[in-house]
Amino acid sequence: MERFPQYLSSPVQVLWFESDELAMLFLCLTLAMIFGGLFWLLVAAGPLAYSRLKKSYPRGFFKHLMYFVGIKELSPYPGPFQNFFVE
Numbered sequence: 001m002e003r004f005p006q007y008l009s010s011p012v013q014v015l016w017f018e019s020d021e022l023a024m025l026f027l028c029l030t031l032a033m034i035f036g037g038l039f040w041l042l043v044a045a046g047p048l049a050y051s052r053l054k055k056s057y058p059r060g061f062f063k064h065l066m067y068f069v070g071i072k073e074l075s076p077y078p079g080p081f082q083n084f085f086v087e
Contacts, residue, residue: 020062024050
């Protein structure tokens with residue numbers, strides 16, 4: 001039997017971090033282990049700055065930003081530079 005989430009729109013959380021904040025934490029930790037030095041300050045400051053920046057924009061902003069830059073595809077939708085539509 002598989003567990004079903006109570007709210008489908010709620011993001012995956014580990015402790016008080018959402019999944020994208022946790023990815024930012026691991027990215028900063030990896031950079032600190034590779035380069036060392038002042039990058040260890042990034043482990044604490046990076047996720048904190050990211051979560052503050054994330055809260056200042058509407059929900060789903062970063063997903064749409066990644067789509068506009070070309071990193072992520074939103075499959076049923078046309079490209080961001082599509083100007084002409086035919087029905």
